Amino acid sequence: MANKRPLRILLSGPRGFCAGVDRAIRVVEEAIRRFGAPVYVRHEIVHNRTVVEALEAQGAVFVEELDEVPPDAHVVFSAHGVPKSVPQEAERRHLHYYDATCPLVSKVHREAERHFGDGGPEQRHILMIGHAGHPEVVGTMGQLPPGAVTLVQDAEEAELVQPAPGPLAFITQTTLSVDDTAEIVQVLRTRFPGIEGPKREDICYATTNRQAAVKAVAPDCDLVIVIGSPNSSNSQRLREVAERAGAKRAVLVPRARDLDWTLMDGVETLGLSAGASAPEALVQEMITHLAERYTLGIEERRVTEEDVIFKLPAPLS
Structure with missing residues (x-):
């Protein structure tokens, strides 16, 4: 595109995957590797369609309740945690289950x-x-x-x-x-x-850090884009925090293809973050799409470093 106008991007950091999300995804991947497909997952493992679709491609089958799981199957419980009745039901039905609940x-x-x-x-x-x-x-x-x-x-x-x-x-x-x-x-x-x-x-530390990072960029932004799914609580809260912290506007966008480009009219400084269940690849995808339309100047504002790693549950570690 000729004569692309400049756009300043403030990347908030930390952003994207937290240790609990990373662990939950690894639980599903390891179960598939060890036991073969299909591995059933009760509820979305994390609230992000891109992650769910990637795991489906590897052999994960997502269900809402255990009555959708055949006998003797392998099933993973999502990162959000489950009522005690769920593992009790899994045991009653002799299912092989793995708990990906965030620690x-x-x-x-x-x-x-x-x-x-x-x-x-x-x-x-x-x-x-x-x-x-x-x-x-x-x-x-x-x-x-x-x-x-x-x-x-x-x-x-x-x-x-x-x-x-x-x-x-x-x-x-x-x-x-x-x-x-x-x-x-x-x-x-x-x-x-x-x-x-x-x-x-x-x-959790990840929610706290991502909100602090958004607060560090929002006052300088005409628009803040939070990449995340509509059913992701932490992503919704990031959008709210951005508006309260001084961004002129903040929107939640699942991925670049979902962005209403009319929102970019008049935007000179754009804030960019991602919820804890959104992969960094979606942030880079958004930047790629922005670069097709604008001459980008990118600055990252990082409020802290994260080095938390959670081990896999005992049956899979």
């Missing part, structure tokens, strides 16, 4: 169990900060008996929730907005001074 989500499961205890006098009712219907929330609440956990989705619900009298604790989904969660926690601590919680909210 940081598993940590929240253990916190919930610790607060609940054995149901004795020290048992605490748990308030879970999170989004209704998200598989991580479903999995975490499913660690305990019905009624043991009450979901709180925002500060307004935190102001109104009326748990039964007695000791309380709170836990949080790992992929929430850091700022929104702090506001909700403040409301809960004000209303219930004795409530117990983690030393730090359960929002």
Whole structure:
């Protein structure tokens, strides 16, 4: 394209895959390598269609429930975690199962169990900060008996929730907005001074780092593009954080082919990030498409380095 106009790109870093996502993908790939296709995966292993389609090409078959899995098959549980009823059902049906739950989500499961205890006098009712219907929330609440956990989705619900009298604790989904969660926690601590919680909210390091990285570029941007799937909680939160941090506009785009190019009208500085379940290849794909239309000047603003690696679960390690 002749006479391409200049475009400044601010790349936020860290961005893209986190250790939990990387581990979950490796679980599926290793299961296929060891046992051959098909390997069944309950729910999307992570919330990204590009990742899901790549694994399908290797022999993964994605299902929503175990009743879609044939007897004696190999099945992987997604990174978001599952209720206790799911592995129990897998055992009942004699399925070979491998748990790809992110270790940081598993940590929240253990916190919930610790607060609940054995149901004795020290048992605490748990308030879970999170989004209704998200598989991580479903999995975490499913660690305990019905009624043991009450979901709180925002500060307004935190102001109104009326748990039964007695000791309380709170836990949080790992992929929430850091700022929104702090506001909700403040409301809960004000209303219930004795409530117990983690030393730090359960929002994972990767979510925290990616939000901080977006905040570092957003004030200088006419538009921020977050690459990620619409059903990805951490990707949606990045878009929200970008707008609140001062970007004139922020959009969530699954990949370059989905971008509405009219959004680029008048954009001189573009911020670019990716949710924790979006591969770096999609970022580079976006840059390639931008380079066809603009003369790019690219600057990366990296707020921290990440070196976290999670081992595969014992049956596959």
